[in-house]
Amino acid sequence: MDTRYTPEQEELRHTARRLARELGPHGVADLDDEKRKGRVAEAVRDAGWLELRHDAGDGAPLASGVEAAIIADALGEAVADVSFAGPVLAADLARRAGAAPIDEAVVAFASDLAGAAVVSGPTTESPAYAVDCPAKGAVAAYVLVPEGDDYRLAHVRVEAAADGSSADLTRAVRALPAGASVLPVADQTRLLTPADVDAFATLGLALTSADLVGLMRGVLDLSVGYAQERRQYGVQIGSFQAVQHLLAEARCLMEGAASAALYPAWAVDCLAPDEARTAGCVAKAYAARAARTVCETAVQVYGGMGNTWECIVHVYLRRALLSAQWFGDDGAQLQQLQRTRLGATHGLS
Amino acid sequence: MDFRDSPAEADFRRRFRVWIAENNPGLPSSSTDDEYWARQAEWHTALYDAGFFGLSWPVRFGGHDLPSVFDVILDEELAAAGAPPRPSLGYLVQGITTHASEAVQQRFLPGLISGRERWCQGFSEPDAGSDLASLRTTATRDGDDYVIDGHKIWTSYSDVADWCFLLARTDPSVPKHKGLSAFAVPMKQPGIEQFPLRMINGITKEFGQVAFDGARVRASNMIGEPGDGWRIAMTIVSHEREPGEVGYVARYAKTVKDLEATVRADPAAFRSDQREAVAWAYVQAEMLRLHVRRRLSERLDGPDHGPGGSIDKLLMTWTEQSVGAAALGLAGSRAVIDADDVALKIYLYGRAQSVMGGTSQIQKNIIATRILGLPVA
Numbered sequence: 001m002d003t004r005y006t007p008e009q010e011e012l013r014h015t016a017r018r019l020a021r022e023l024g025p026h027g028v029a030d031l032d033d034e035k036r037k038g039r040v041a042e043a044v045r046d047a048g049w050l051e052l053r054h055d056a057g058d059g060a061p062l063a064s065g066v067e068a069a070i071i072a073d074a075l076g077e078a079v080a081d082v083s084f085a086g087p088v089l090a091a092d093l094a095r096r097a098g099a100a101p102i103d104e105a106v107v108a109f110a111s112d113l114a115g116a117a118v119v120s121g122p123t124t125e126s127p128a129y130a131v132d133c134p135a136k137g138a139v140a141a142y143v144l145v146p147e148g149d150d151y152r153l154a155h156v157r158v159e160a161a162a163d164g165s166s167a168d169l170t171r172a173v174r175a176l177p178a179g180a181s182v183l184p185v186a187d188q189t190r191l192l193t194p195a196d197v198d199a200f201a202t203l204g205l206a207l208t209s210a211d212l213v214g215l216m217r218g219v220l221d222l223s224v225g226y227a228q229e230r231r232q233y234g235v236q237i238g239s240f241q242a243v244q245h246l247l248a249e250a251r252c253l254m255e256g257a258a259s260a261a262l263y264p265a266w267a268v269d270c271l272a273p274d275e276a277r278t279a280g281c282v283a284k285a286y287a288a289r290a291a292r293t294v295c296e297t298a299v300q301v302y303g304g305m306g307n308t309w310e311c312i313v314h315v316y317l318r319r320a321l322l323s324a325q326w327f328g329d330d331g332a333q334l335q336q337l338q339r340t341r342l343g344a345t346h347g348l349s
Numbered sequence: 350m351d352f353r354d355s356p357a358e359a360d361f362r363r364r365f366r367v368w369i370a371e372n373n374p375g376l377p378s379s380s381t382d383d384e385y386w387a388r389q390a391e392w393h394t395a396l397y398d399a400g401f402f403g404l405s406w407p408v409r410f411g412g413h414d415l416p417s418v419f420d421v422i423l424d425e426e427l428a429a430a431g432a433p434p435r436p437s438l439g440y441l442v443q444g445i446t447t448h449a450s451e452a453v454q455q456r457f458l459p460g461l462i463s464g465r466e467r468w469c470q471g472f473s474e475p476d477a478g479s480d481l482a483s484l485r486t487t488a489t490r491d492g493d494d495y496v497i498d499g500h501k502i503w504t505s506y507s508d509v510a511d512w513c514f515l516l517a518r519t520d521p522s523v524p525k526h527k528g529l530s531a532f533a534v535p536m537k538q539p540g541i542e543q544f545p546l547r548m549i550n551g552i553t554k555e556f557g558q559v560a561f562d563g564a565r566v567r568a569s570n571m572i573g574e575p576g577d578g579w580r581i582a583m584t585i586v587s588h589e590r591e592p593g594e595v596g597y598v599a600r601y602a603k604t605v606k607d608l609e610a611t612v613r614a615d616p617a618a619f620r621s622d623q624r625e626a627v628a629w630a631y632v633q634a635e636m637l638r639l640h641v642r643r644r645l646s647e648r649l650d651g652p653d654h655g656p657g658g659s660i661d662k663l664l665m666t667w668t669e670q671s672v673g674a675a676a677l678g679l680a681g682s683r684a685v686i687d688a689d690d691v692a693l694k695i696y697l698y699g700r701a702q703s704v705m706g707g708t709s710q711i712q713k714n715i716i717a718t719r720i721l722g723l724p725v726a
Binding site for chain 2: 001002003004005006009066224227228235236238239240241243244245247248249251252255256257258259260262263266267270279281282285286333334335337338341342343344345
């Protein structure tokens, strides 16, 4: 038992953080800089990070969930406006179905964003959303088609939306067109079992939790820096215990979430799918609650400035709202734990 | 990164599981019942004699020289078996191994670790709580001895202790942090009077006050050098704040397991908010278990006496108080009708966690100034 990163993982973490810091937005105005956005997307692609969950040839992924989580954390820390978890999750799902991943594909989610969209007919009926799409162009969004207790993988074409803005200013959420054709994934060699879906959910919970941990670390660094600079009553506001205690609590929440988030990232490749998913539920429940509090603390420490569009802290808060919701927020995870651990059934009072 | 047991760890886990199945003392939780405190020494020596205590401490003092992560396994298996947590005295061991001379270590560590000699910790005083350095108990040199005069409070297990790890002022002429020294003071002597304290949940065997009136201690029982007291105290309290050192994770996990079993027996008998509180307590207890795994894994790089224990302490406090809230919520009216209700006792006992070992406010001051680097007010 040794939960420290390996030297290779430390190196990856170092590289990912440096890249995210260099190419990520340094201010809100940078979010409109298409050239910079192109550079960060290219850097992530060139690093091979979108292929981490591709098939290594033996059915196993090229890299473990830990590596994917290290990158998700680094990108969250810098609110890097680049598509990462979306395509990585799509490739993971395709690998589990024994299919070659469609280039730049993402996964379509049901309207609560908690799980992959399930479609039974020849066209989409209920609203569904492609989350964390690449910035430009049409993409394929995977959907699940029930077949007995299992699922067949299919996909839907999603065009680039003209005004597809979501709460998160750094990642795209696109609505699937209503009545769009559900297209086959011709080369799939296996049906996705409920265990596959659990494993996919675990990876989603691990990556969204890691993103939230990164967001907390990033926004906390900014807030501590601001508290050291901003002066009122002739002194730094960070010298007031009222402010110190808010930031100290935020640091603890970040550390607790970081400890919890390591486990599902490792477990997704090493534990039974149901056990791994429980680890994911725990991490996400903790990280989603923690991140909400930490980002709200950041807005508070920044005071009036924190409530302006120009101040970057709302970019963290907004991204945290999407990462919390994606694969289910704290309330959803606690409900899931009530079902799996407490024997509660859906619809119980 | 690997959360799995190594072959040696798996073997240890198996051996312990077999042993605890036969040797679970079946004690009530330490937070709810005097019986636990009455039989704690017995539990300590049983665990030690079977080779399952002091895992990461030096072999020459009765430990096993194992990596700290073995304590994670012990805590997990204790919780799984519904057994009491391991005795919490690692912070005293850390204080003595870090600061005491070889002679003092050889004299005191074997008895402390084996449980054959019982210890208490005399730091706080009625007028020196958070401001510990202002303490007024004095140790005055008299030949080969020091003479102790003063009053200590919150002295856990003082009534059964053979020794007190005492912090006293040896030099009143220097600034308050510099005039303190630490001693191993024999407790069974004239000049020491005990006043037990009853806690808010009714427990009487844990807490005490101790009056020292001309009690004597040999100068050779000093731990560290004269004036080292503050530094030694800070080593000790930094570890007293670590759940990995005190082993409370097992207590929380056991309580959560009991709460979950209660709900599972009849889920429809509870409101959704009651069940959600139990699920949240599980999340917190798991977070803390994983946090301890992370912190004890970091110790594989070597010990760290830094301020990180303050973060651990707040996470532990929030966990204990979430578990207490879940227990109280699940008990509902039962906890207010019956003063002996276990959930009521667990809940009330949990209030102390945000005070003992340094209040949550003091932990936040430490985190803000020493970890975040914010200016001292």
